[in-house]
Amino acid sequence: YFICHFIKKGGAMNNNHALNDKTAIVTGASSGIGLATARTLARAGAAVFLAGRTAEPMEKEKSALEAEGHRVFVLATDLRRPENVHALVDQAVAETGRLDIMVNNAGVEYPATLLGGNPEHWQTMLETNVLALAVGCQAAVRAMRSCEAQGHIVNISSVTAQRNATGMYGATKHAVNVLSATLREELEHDTIRVVNVMPGATSTNFARHFPPTFSERLTKAAGIAMDRTEEGHLPEAALEQLAQKMKQNLCSPEDVARTILFAITQPIEVNIADVVVRPPVSVATWSRR
Numbered sequence: 001y002f003i004c005h006f007i008k009k010g011g012a013m014n015n016n017h018a019l020n021d022k023t024a025i026v027t028g029a030s031s032g033i034g035l036a037t038a039r040t041l042a043r044a045g046a047a048v049f050l051a052g053r054t055a056e057p058m059e060k061e062k063s064a065l066e067a068e069g070h071r072v073f074v075l076a077t078d079l080r081r082p083e084n085v086h087a088l089v090d091q092a093v094a095e096t097g098r099l100d101i102m103v104n105n106a107g108v109e110y111p112a113t114l115l116g117g118n119p120e121h122w123q124t125m126l127e128t129n130v131l132a133l134a135v136g137c138q139a140a141v142r143a144m145r146s147c148e149a150q151g152h153i154v155n156i157s158s159v160t161a162q163r164n165a166t167g168m169y170g171a172t173k174h175a176v177n178v179l180s181a182t183l184r185e186e187l188e189h190d191t192i193r194v195v196n197v198m199p200g201a202t203s204t205n206f207a208r209h210f211p212p213t214f215s216e217r218l219t220k221a222a223g224i225a226m227d228r229t230e231e232g233h234l235p236e237a238a239l240e241q242l243a244q245k246m247k248q249n250l251c252s253p254e255d256v257a258r259t260i261l262f263a264i265t266q267p268i269e270v271n272i273a274d275v276v277v278r279p280p281v282s283v284a285t286w287s288r289r
Contacts, residue, residue: 018265020045023096025088027079027136028106030054033156033199035061036253037103038072040261046101047071049092053078071096079106080127082135089139098147101264102140104133105156109169122168129172130179137183137194144192151192152264155180156256159200159278173198177274184273193271195263200278202251251279 024041028034030052042048042065050058055076062072073095077084092099107129110121137153144151157180160166161173180196187194256277263272 016044018044022046022100023092023098024101025049025051025092026103026105027051030057033253033256034105036257037260040257042070042072044261047096049073049075051075051077051088079132085132085135086139089143093143098149099140099143100149100151102136103154104136106132114167117168125168125172130175133176134179141192150268152195153192154195154197154260157196157198159198159276161198191268195272196274197260198276199256200251202253202256251277
């Protein structure tokens, strides 16, 4: 188990050149863990492809990282369509000649009881959290084998996969754990490693699909004022305050990103299989990506 407190104390190596000459793809890179991971991998030397549904934050990050001298590409796309996932991997290989790291981070949650859930929401979660990830794994393995990479596939699951009775979202994350374990077994004699990362409560915009009462309860506990944006997000300022005031209860996206960097910079003979990243004090009812 890699705990956020450990990471914050320097448990992850800071190596600005660890990923030189490598190519990485990060899905769900418009915000949160995906955006932080893309930034971390770029600063470690990788050419990074950011993929997500919202172009503006990715383009903004691209400009900032390019100003630092890093190679960054952006593709705004709907990864629920398998052909779009394949196009993303093909673009990375066409631009750089290789693929070394695939971070399947794209995910969505619509909290609801099973009896009260919306089947359209279930379909979106299954297509995003499970199908897109499985297609991403498949496409990445083909690309990595084609360039004989010592590669890493990183699947972002959730601590909800460690518990029963976590609804449809939890079911999709249980599926991610099963897919990761299956792929790891299939690649046992290959030079590609599979890292399954299970974040706990993290200060991302996980409140996007949550009812106002949840956001109000969370921000009240932190002692901060909160007004949701028109899109239903927590404002950036509120997220920053939340992250600062609830460090004992919430990881930051950067904590997860540094853990990913640690896992993928180990020798290929080292197989880091399942990693839990959670805050020092776990709040079970808030333990969502």
